[in-house]
Amino acid sequence: MVEQREVRVSQMTWEADGVLSLRLSRIESNDPLPAWEPGDHVDVYVHDGTTRQYSLCGDPDDLSSWQIAVLREPEGRGGSAYVHDTVRVGDRLLVTRPKHNFVLEDATHHELVAGGVGITPMMAMAERLHRDGRPFHLTYGGRTASSMAFRQRLAALGDHVSFLAEDQDGRPDLETLVKDLPDGGLVYVCGPLPLLRAVQKAADDVLGPDQDVVRFELFSRAGIEPAESASLDADSYELVLTESGHTLRLKPETNILETVLALGIEVENDCRDGICGSCVTRVREGTVDHRDLVLTKREAAAMDQMMICVSRPTCPRLELEL
Ligand code: FES
Incomplete structure (x- = not known):
C-alpha cells in the first residue's frame, strides 16, 4: 500500500525558462512531513490520477515544507502542463512519502x-x-x-x-x-x-x-531497449517464500510480484517496472537475472536482493525472504 498525504502549494516561482518550482507545505492539522535525504523523490498525483516523480530540492532539515521543480514538457503526457497551467498557490496536492533510491554513498570524491x-x-x-x-x-x-x-x-x-x-x-x-x-x-x-x-x-x-x-536515477524506461535477458532454460522452477511458508512451482517468466500479491502477502510496490526500488526483496538462495534499473553493478552481482516486479530466476530453486 503506497502511503499518501496531502500537501498545500504555498509558493510557485519561475526558476528558468519553462521551469517552475513549487513549495509544498505541511497542512497544519497533519503530522510533520517525513524526513528526506538528498537524492530522494516524491510521486505527485496529477489530474488523471497517475503520478509524476519529482526530486526534492529544498532544505532537508525543514520538515514543514518540501520543494520540487517542474519543467514544462510540451511532448509529455500532460502532467507538467497540469502543474504549470492549473495548479496554483493554495491548492492541495496528493503526494507519496519520499523515496530513497538515489543515495549519496561514501566515496573519496x-x-x-x-x-x-x-x-x-x-x-x-x-x-x-x-x-x-x-x-x-x-x-x-x-x-x-x-x-x-x-x-x-x-x-x-x-x-x-x-x-x-x-x-x-x-x-x-x-x-x-x-x-x-x-x-x-x-x-x-x-x-x-x-x-x-x-x-x-x-x-x-x-x-x-x-x-x-x-x-x-531514472523515472521512466522510455527510450531504453530491453536488456538481453538470461532467463532460466527450464519449464519451471521452485519458488520458496521463507517467511510465509509457501513453496510454489512457477514458469520462469511468471511475474513474482503479482504471484505473491495474489497470495495475500504484502509487498510494497509502485512502478512495477524495475525503476522505483519499492519491491526490493531479500534473496536467501539462488541466482537472478536482474532486469531492474535500480541496483548498482556490485549490488546486482551480490545476488542477495532483487526487484521482484521485473527480475527473474536463473536457477531451479529461488528462496525469497517473503
Ligand atoms: S515496483 Fe518499482 S522496482 Fe518493483
Whole structure:
C-alpha cells in the first residue's frame, strides 16, 4: 500500500525558462512531513490520477515544507502542463512519502553531473556535500543559460560548480571528467537519457565495462531497449517464500510480484517496472537475472536482493525472504 498525504502549494516561482518550482507545505492539522535525504523523490498525483516523480530540492532539515521543480514538457503526457497551467498557490496536492533510491554513498570524491532540470537532486546532494566538507564537483549543463534553474543558489557553492550553457560553452568533456576521477570516487548523473548514456559510455571507455562508478536515477524506461535477458532454460522452477511458508512451482517468466500479491502477502510496490526500488526483496538462495534499473553493478552481482516486479530466476530453486 503506497502511503499518501496531502500537501498545500504555498509558493510557485519561475526558476528558468519553462521551469517552475513549487513549495509544498505541511497542512497544519497533519503530522510533520517525513524526513528526506538528498537524492530522494516524491510521486505527485496529477489530474488523471497517475503520478509524476519529482526530486526534492529544498532544505532537508525543514520538515514543514518540501520543494520540487517542474519543467514544462510540451511532448509529455500532460502532467507538467497540469502543474504549470492549473495548479496554483493554495491548492492541495496528493503526494507519496519520499523515496530513497538515489543515495549519496561514501566515496573519496563525488563528481556530480546534471543536465537541465536534472539539477534538482544534484543540487541537494551538492549542498549536503558542501555542508559536510566532503570533496565534490558539480558540472551543470543546459541548452542555454536562461534554461538553467537555480543558478543564483548554486553560485553560493563557488568553484565547486561549473555552469555549461551548450550554446556558448559546448558540452561537458565527460571522458576527461572520468579520467580525472580520484581513486574511490563516484560519478552521479541526473538528466536526459542521452546524458546518462554518455556518462556511462565515458566510464566504460575510460575505466572498462566492469567498473562500478556511475550512479543515476531514472523515472521512466522510455527510450531504453530491453536488456538481453538470461532467463532460466527450464519449464519451471521452485519458488520458496521463507517467511510465509509457501513453496510454489512457477514458469520462469511468471511475474513474482503479482504471484505473491495474489497470495495475500504484502509487498510494497509502485512502478512495477524495475525503476522505483519499492519491491526490493531479500534473496536467501539462488541466482537472478536482474532486469531492474535500480541496483548498482556490485549490488546486482551480490545476488542477495532483487526487484521482484521485473527480475527473474536463473536457477531451479529461488528462496525469497517473503
Ligand atoms: S515496483 Fe518499482 S522496482 Fe518493483
